[in-house]
Amino acid sequence: MRQRVITAVVALLIFIPIIIMGGIWIEIAGLVLAGVAMSEVLMMKKIILISPEAIISIVGTLFLVEAGNWFDGLSKQFNAQFIFFLFVIALLVRMIFSHNRLSFDDVGVLTLSMLYIGYGFSLFIAARGAxxxxxxxxxxxxxxxxxxxxxxxxxxxxxxxxxxxxxxxxxxxxxxxxxxxxxxxxxxxxxxxxxxxxxxxxxxxxxxxxxxxxxxxxxxxxxxxxxxxxxxxxxxxxxxxxxxxxxxxxxxxxxxxxxxx
Known part of the structure; x- marks a missing residue:
């Protein structure tokens, strides 16, 4: 219990000033939190964090976190949704060359996790922006x-x-x-x-x-x-x-x- 209390106090001392300041600080926080969260999914699936599929998944998640802020000006043919689809294609291509180490089910889990975590933390930033x-x-x-x-x-x-x-x-x-x-x-x-x-x-x-x-x-x-x-x-x-x-x-x-x- 003591450890839980200490961790909670330290986390709040860091977290509260960040949400008060907002701006670039909340964006950095959202990116870091999303990256760590996606890494946790990868570790639960026992996927090495330096593997190509892990890197694609983490970068894809970070892209979704900031896609609305950084990629609004893209052309109709090359919009944020299409770029995310390219990450999915990259995972599928990786599946082909992974010697059956990465399955279609794995790609499905990673894609869903990217959407769930990436959009979730992008809305964390959007809520502070409101x-x-x-x-x-x-x-x-x-x-x-x-x-x-x-x-x-x-x-x-x-x-x-x-x-x-x-x-x-x-x-x-x-x-x-x-x-x-x-x-x-x-x-x-x-x-x-x-x-x-x-x-x-x-x-x-x-x-x-x-x-x-x-x-x-x-x-x-x-x-x-x-x-x-x-x-x-x-x-x-x-x-x-x-x-x-x-x-x-x-x-x-x-x-x-x-x-x-």
């Missing part, structure tokens, strides 16, 4: 849901939410986490004055809170499939970047889909 309040709102929902689910689950948890994927999670904890997030998100929305009514923001908060828990379960399912406890070891006591940002990687796309930024 304003500090927007990113804080999303972060508060994720953090409050996580903390609320833990507290309510410890006190009242009896019915397992998804025993085959995450045995410690309960329906009571899940509902409690969403209630806590709704209260915090509602108060935050009332104070910040979003361009939507308070009722709509409360409904949005509930949707995002549930989405965050689904994001957590998605990453838990990934870890269970590969037989690992944590996605990585970069954060002592907390695991890897995917372990800490799993909820956010689903909450941000849903928030974007709902038109928040």
């Amino acid at each position: 304003g500090l309040y927007m990113l804080l709102y999303v972060l508060f929902i994720v953090w409050t849901t996580d903390s609320g689910a833990y507290i309510f689950g410890r006190q009242f948890g009896k019915n397992k939410l998804s025993p085959l994927i995450s045995p410690n999670k309960t329906w009571e904890g899940s509902i409690g986490g969403t209630i806590a997030a709704t209260v915090v998100g509602g108060v935050f929305a009332a104070l910040v004055h979003f361009p939507h009514s308070l009722l709509i923001m409360i409904l949005v908060t509930i949707i995002l809170s549930v989405s965050g828990q689904l994001g957590d379960l998605i990453e838990s399912s990934l870890k269970r499939f590969y037989g690992v406890k944590d996605s990585g070891k970069i954060l002592p006591g907390h695991g890897g970047i995917l372990d800490r940002f799993d909820s956010l990687l689903l909450v941000l796309p849903i928030a974007h889909l709902l038109g928040l930024f």
Whole structure:
């Protein structure tokens, strides 16, 4: 527990100033986080990080993180989507010359991971670009849901939410986490004055809170499939970047889909 607390304090001392400053700092943070997260997927799949397929996957992920900012001016024939497709083609070509070490299934996993992680962290940057309040709102929902689910689950948890994927999670904890997030998100929305009514923001908060828990379960399912406890070891006591940002990687796309930024 002591190690978890120390890691959390150090991480927040670094993370909070970055999101406050925004600009180039949030872009660098997004690129670093995405690169590490993709590396964690590669390591779970036991793919060497200096292999051609690993390099293609990491570069492709970083491209997606900044594609919207750096490649808006490309021609219609040579747009960001097409460039990403070239990364997929590169993986397929690598498959041919890998002597069956890289399979079509592997290419599919790496492509999906690039999309999931790359677009997720690109929206992390986009949310900060919409304003500090927007990113804080999303972060508060994720953090409050996580903390609320833990507290309510410890006190009242009896019915397992998804025993085959995450045995410690309960329906009571899940509902409690969403209630806590709704209260915090509602108060935050009332104070910040979003361009939507308070009722709509409360409904949005509930949707995002549930989405965050689904994001957590998605990453838990990934870890269970590969037989690992944590996605990585970069954060002592907390695991890897995917372990800490799993909820956010689903909450941000849903928030974007709902038109928040």
